[in-house]
Amino acid sequence: MDVFSPKERLQKTLSGETVDRPPVICPGGMMNAAIVDVMTKTGHLLPDAHHTSDKMSDLAYDVYENTGFENFGIPFCMTVEAEALGSSINFGSLECEPKIQKEVFPSVKDVTFLPDGTIANSSRAETVIQAIYLLSEKYPEIPAVGSLTGPISTAASIVDPMIFLKQLRREREAAHKVIDYVTEQLISYAKLMADNGAAAISIADPTATGEILGPKIFDEYAVYYLNKITDSVHELGVPVIVHICGDVRMVKPQLQKLHSKVLSVDAIVDLAMLKKELDNMPAMGNISTYLLEFGNADTVFKQAKHLLSKNIDILAPACGLSTSTPLNNITAFTSAIKEG
Amino acid sequence: MGKTKDELYSEMSDAVVNMEEELSAQLSNEAVESGYDAFEAIDLGLAKGMEQAGRLFDDGEYFVPELLMCADALNAGVEILKPYIKTERQEKKHKIVIGVIAGDTHDIGKNLVKLMLSSAGFDVIDLGRDVPPSVFVERAVQENAKIIMISSLMTTTMDGMADVINILNEKGIRNEFKVAIGGGPVSRRFADQIGADGYSSNANQAIKMANELVGR
Known part of the structure; x- marks a missing residue:
């Protein structure tokens, strides 16, 4: 019998308390574990499950039950926000996650500012919020993590990213205005997730990497707007996880400025080393998704034990999981952590 | 006395490295007016700047936004010079x-x-x-x-x-x-x-x- 419920363990970990062992989670969004193996086993399928709260919560439960991850992580994509703000979406297939078909605006100067709450009140967001509500009511001991597309990535999903990236330098005022607008929209959406039972909010911002933006722009935009969302969610007493993709070598001092309760990083980063360099900042990660897909269960198990020995605070995949990841590799990962 | 050809090419290269789209166009016009070979002006001027930008990218001095802006400056110049490239200079591109x-x-x-x-x-x-x-x-x-x-x-x-x-x-x-x-x-x-x-x-x-x- 476990001392803590999965929700208690995650919440205590996120508030810096000591627990029996670290939680092992998969936060949803870009990092979701709705793999083909699980879906074909249970019959709750994507892309259908993107669209109704019943199907979404059923699939989230299937993932929880089959993979051994100790949370519900929804939605299963990064398109909810951009669709609400006007971009067209390709919903993909069983194997392939949804993506932005076309960014709606060619430039930050062309953005139409929709009323606050446009994301939060959209039908896609309602599906997610309702699913969070259903899951957290029905399974109060399992944490439901609401996953959010970060402000830079959302902005780069409504404005042509190649133009957008230049405009971060060339049109700073207009770029800030757009990202601030997106940020406010994300905050009201995150608040609704929190109000409806989300135990944590996880923000992944794959366009906002040190490698793409460089330290100065990462600081000026990513850190500032990620913190703005984080602070607003923390005011509600709900902890925030931030995931930064890619190699973070260039932006270590900037990472230290993030207000999130835990920082999640990619497989390329030596997490134990990073923790040390960042004043023992709580860290989440970072089992290679490449290993999870192509490795065998034995190697995954050993790698999981290795991570566990490094005092990582929360164990999780390092990046987006491939939908063709074998289920027994994922269970090798989660069971290695759970047996301590 | 105006600048020499080498000085002009070097300024064109700098305009690309420094992400100066208008200057790159202006200098490219200068190259045309001076009757310099357009292919050479791209090759020894603008493209050298882009090479330098690529090195700065490798060194972690420039990132994606900077590289994109350098490319804009490069293209602004190339657009002006392109019509003046003598056909025999247009090598077959891979x-x-x-x-x-x-x-x-x-x-x-x-x-x-x-x-x-x-x-x-x-x-x-x-x-x-x-x-x-x-x-x-x-x-x-x-x-x-x-x-x-x-x-x-x-x-x-x-x-x-x-x-x-x-x-x-x-x-x-x-x-x-x-x-x-x-x-x-x-x-x-x-x-x-x-x-x-x-x-x-x-x-x-x-x-x-x-x-x-x-x-x-």
């Missing part, structure tokens, strides 16, 4: 078809590689994102391309890269093309595993790799 394999979410990396290769004198045909493996092969044949470049951002879609090579093998035309891959989750090891000819970890390195693949 063709590359490039695209993001089926299923991927965005294509920033691919666009960057395309831009760097174009600036380095390749004729790059962009197949866009979400390209099925068979289309890479069809278009490469149609365009008589030398290199097929495939990018992937997610491990989910990496199998598609191997499919491109399999299709080439099945059709018995594997030797007619060089296949190069890149993107976030892709590694040298994976490239070797699937039998790709080239791998590059970033956009600037891709130039060197492409040059090697065509034997330049």
